[in-house]
Amino acid sequence: MNRYTILIYTENFIGILNRITIIFTRRGINIDALTASESRLEGIHKITMEVSVTEQQMVHLAGQIEKIVDVIKAYYFKDDEVVYQEIALYKVPTESLDPGLEKVIRQFNAHIIAAEKEFVVVEFTGHKQDTQALLEILKPFNLLEFSRSGRVAIAKPKFSVQEYLNNQTYNH
Amino acid sequence: MIRGADIVVKSLIEENAEFIFGYPGGAIMPVYDALYDYSDRIKHVLTRHEQGAIHAAQGYARVSGKVGVVLATSGPGATNLITGLADAQIDSTPLVCITGQVAAHLLGTDAFQETDVVGLSMPGTKWNIQVRRVEDIAPAIAKAFLIARSGRPGPVLVDITKNAQVEFGEYNYVPCLGVRSYRPYVKIDQSAVNAAAALIDAAEKPYVLFGQGVILAQAESELKAFLDKTGIPAASTLLGSGALSEEHPSYVGKLGMHGNYAPNLLTNQCDVLIAVGMRFDDRVTGDLKRYAKQAKVIHLELDPSEINKNVACTVAIQGDCKDSLALLTAAVKENSHESWMDRFRELEKEEKEAVVIHDLHATQGGLHMGEVIHIINKFKEDDAILVTDVGQHQMIAWRYFDYKTSRTQVTSGGLGTMGFALPAALGAQLHDYSKQVICVVGDGGIQMTIQELGTIMQTKAPVKVVLLNNNYLGMVRQWQQLFFDKRYSFTELENPDFIKIAEAYKIQARKVTEREDLEAAVAEMMLHQGPFFLEVVVEKEDNVFPMIATGCSVEEVRLS
């Protein structure tokens, strides 16, 4: 098993995410994380997924994803081939604010991005093990809530969806 | 400005749809109303069940090579299509299904006959879409036809809300020439062709397996040319039958669980395996861990997701096999493989003695299914179409029917859908009334869609229905006999008087129980002008051999 980041470029078509996820459901494969947003190219969406599968499964999955009519291209990468980040938000009661907490926030280079009477929200961005480490530390501070995003990722190898789209279609 | 419903019908006419197979209901009534005005330009066939409509469209598509068109209402009308969608999806059959949907403002409210048809049909379609505005109807239909018929064909569904059908909009039909995210064809890599040619030229025991991809690509003559030049033995999958005449000197038989002895066994003795337009289905490969491990594999395949899916190949030639076969034929040396071919012929003799004599040449005891097919062969024309249901009769009919031309084999391969044959035969016949269409069906399967006898009656389609009645769900019973200690759990059927049923539908019918009456009955059927129903009572506990049991290797194919 390897961990893969899959970058999927699609048309902005209702139901496309469903078509992609049922490929995984049918094979009993869990999607560890998923984010979707508009890509750099106007009208083209980028879906980022994180899965743990064998290489053979990954090749098969990518084939099935690319087969979807409204999918433009699917690329997959191992962890060392992508730059990726996850953002985490931590809701901490105001009464827990003490020098100990301040030290932790400084150490992690985390930010307090909102402060209310009852609580503050701490933001920290990094890899899962980093945001997880901060989570473990904040738990004793009566942490109220925690939320972590899926990966956003940029691949190191060069590829261009634009170039792919510019290429002449081969018509039969 | 015209009504959305008229746009639907005009768009179908624009795509040269000749037939619509359908069933009306509330949410599709505006389209039915529009159809009333176009009955001189497009024919609607009213089946007796939506499953019948979609299987009929499949039968039509398979023999004609055109897109089959289906029309159904929302809710239950649409859900009744699901089996056919799944069937067409796995067997790569081009269909455009149009379903009515509740008005857009009611979507998501559990309105009467509202079902999430797009969600339900997603895994069983190549593409689907919901149209909620009149201006989106024509572009959606245009895109649907392109997607259904191009590349690896498949079923497409367009769900149209009722408001879009009754609103008025501009009509200007623009055929869809391409979708930027969809690249069904690729340029063939000449270096892969050269690599494959080198393997083939050096091979001592090369072996070709061909599937329905050859038919879908209309590459029958390219396959023949390749075999003529190389002299390589070639075997067919279930859906590939007909792509090569069985009289061709290279033809050695059929692959798979109930295929022929030599083609299965020798898969594990060849040195280069050339797979053309087939997908290494588990019914063909048996145990993959012991499948053709000794061979270098060359795979000619259009769908990239099929390459290396089940069998890892040495050389993949991605692309339409009409092109790749032509390039490969040009690249290989002329050759012949007499002694290798002799191996096939020797084993064929063994099969003949062990199986064929029993199946075709018995002189006493009950009738065998094979005898019926054997006699049909005597009366059939070269381009007669055989449509089969699913079970023992399917395998026996496939084994013994003489396939001479392409698009003469219609059966549910990948899904194995009982109830497929009767409506599919109707669809196949409607495409061409002048062709012989023979529908071979079991006593179990016919009762799943028997109501389509009504459609045969109404259309007067001269289908020849051959019911092989063993009073059993025979294929399941065979497995119970071989693998479950003969515990015949719920497989025996108490059947109705089929002849009376056929006659109630005003279809001429005849029942045969004795060997001596069989030939005359088949002759009567084949010479009859209109539809005909022939019931043949066959041996109750007969088995289909050869057989590769589940989990076994192709070389463990058994003759008894």
Ligand SMILES: Cc1ncc(C[n+]2csc(CCOP(=O)(O)OP(=O)(O)O)c2C)c(N)n1
């Ligand atoms: C819709 C459906 N249900 C169940 C099956 C499982 N099945 C496969 S063959 C078979 C028996 C078919 O019996 P019959 O139609 O009488 O044909 P026979 O095998 O006797 O020739 C069954 C139940 C199936 N293929 N399709």
Ligand SMILES: [Mg+2]
């Ligand atoms: Mg039966």
